[in-house]
Amino acid sequence: MGEPSREEYKIQSFDAETQQLLKTALKAPSLECTAACFETDGEYSVCQRSYSNCPRLMPSRCNTQDRNPGAVDLxxxxxxxxxxxxxxxxxxxxxxxxxxxxxxxxxxQAGQSVFRRGLLNRLQQEYQAREQLRARSLQGWVCYVTFICNIFDYLRVNNMPMMALVNPVYDCLFRLAQPDSLSKEEEVDCLVLQLHRVGEQLEKMNGQRMDELFVLIRDGFLLPTGLSSLAQLLLLEIVEFRAAGWKTTPAAHKYYYSEVSD
Structure with a gap:
């Protein structure tokens, strides 16, 4: 196996007890192992094969005991x-x-939603304390925004994004577009990355708030303290990205990505 990609994650960073907890929660005999095959040579990766046929799972991991996710505290x-x-x-x-x-x-396996309820409750708790989190740890704040956008991207109800997450996600992005955040490249980078990921979905759910968000982004160019060159480039790119229907045109790709690499 070559070098891990950005999408791979070394699960050994968890302690042994937590690794076992996650393994048991993820196990299901017929579930496509989108995440069940997360231990391959110590790397978290994605496999689209069925759990029972996946060659990356050793026989010792394929026994039937403890496969029920309800066997652990979800x-x-x-x-x-x-x-x-x-x-x-x-x-x-x-x-x-x-x-x-x-x-x-x-x-x-269990016909329940204990994990989803616990996940959403915890997301709400962190959302309510987001200003304290940002003040305490800028990295923790950026990680939280990345995580809630990732959850919004994956979780569906009747094949639609979860309405309960729309406004919290918007509120996080609006916070990233405030003047004090735009002066920090980490937050600008997070804002642009998340708009690339979920901007189109969010606009479909609430177009008015997206318009308001982009007013803030454009106003950012007029900040008296000014933006760094990288922040200006990132914000210009996302404005053009949205204007092009949430797509990157060949000309924009060539210009912006060559500028970033330089």
Whole structure:
């Protein structure tokens, strides 16, 4: 196996007890292992094969005992994933995939939604304390925004994004577009990355708020303190990205990505 991609995550960073907790929560005999095959040579990766036929799972991991996600405390699992997401921005970018897999496994095996309820409750708690989180740890704040956008991207109700997450996600992005945030490249980078990921979905759910968000972004260019060159470039790119129907034109790709690489 080559070097891990950005989407791979070394699950060994969890302690042994937590690793076992996550393994049990993710196991389901017939679930497509979108996240169940997360231990391959110590790397978290994605596999589209069925759980039972996946060659990357050793026989010792394929026994039938403890496959029921309900065998573990799924509320604890939700807290473990959120806690780790707030500390590790690489993990927060892909944790939604793991959460989706656990929700599917629990629904299939137990017909319940303990994990989803615990996850949403914890997201709400962190959302309500978002200003304190930002003041305490800028990295933790950026990780939280990345995580909640990732969850919004993956979780569906009747094949539609969860309405309950629309305004919280918008509120987080509006916070990133405030003058004091636009002066920090980490927050500008997070704002642009999340708009690339979920901007089109959010606009379909509430176009008026997206218009208001982009007014803030455009106003950012008039800040008296000014923006860094990288922040200006990122914000110009996302304005053009939305104007082009949430797509990157070949000319824009060539211009912006060559500028960033330079």
């Amino acid at each position: 509320e604890k699992v939700a807290n473990v994933i959120v806690d780790h997401s707030l500390q590790d921005c690489v993990f927060s970018k892909e944790a939604g995939r793991m959460c989706y897999a656990i929700i599917q496994a629990e629904s299939k």
